[in-house]
Amino acid sequence: MSASPEELIAINSLLIQREAELARVHITESRINELLGENYPFEAPSVTLPSSIKKKAAKPKKSKAKQVAFKPRRLNPDEVAYQITWTEKGQTSEQNATDLKHLNSLLHEPLPGMKLLKVQTIDIDGAPVETLYDATF
Incomplete structure (x- = not known):
């Protein structure tokens, strides 16, 4: 897989944005668990995330x-x-x-x-x- 420098910059920017959103989700779920005093049964996302696909x-x-x-x-x-x-x-x-x-x-x-x-x-x-x-x- 080869990408131009501009494409690599765009990919890295999107990966940083993804990491920030996942951190927000984690913080939100942690606060809910603190309020309840136990783990809340969160549902898995309704869409298939590329990172959750296991490849052979x-x-x-x-x-x-x-x-x-x-x-x-x-x-x-x-x-x-x-x-x-x-x-x-x-x-x-x-x-x-x-x-x-x-x-x-x-x-x-x-x-x-x-x-x-x-x-x-x-x-x-x-x-x-x-x-x-x-x-x-």
Whole structure:
């Protein structure tokens, strides 16, 4: 909620006025109770006050594009790249990444609708060496 300085001044002025009126009501009710020597059964206001409305606590929103808690390792000497396989909008795609930072950026900030299927390391000939993650089974 953002408000301009003029709106904030008007809001604060109204809140001060509200506090003064509530203080007057309290003083009046206290004087009536003193006259009677006991508490008078005051009725609740006939209108619903905004301050009396109880709001439900907002539940934190769950991320729809939550990825797997998978932490890739660095490449071994016989490995030259990571081969990443994912689906997006019903289409399967594959990409090779030589940099661990590139792989981590895809894992931590995936594209909308992207689902990681497989991460494996490949050798110089493009043959798979080791599967690091596999969600295809």
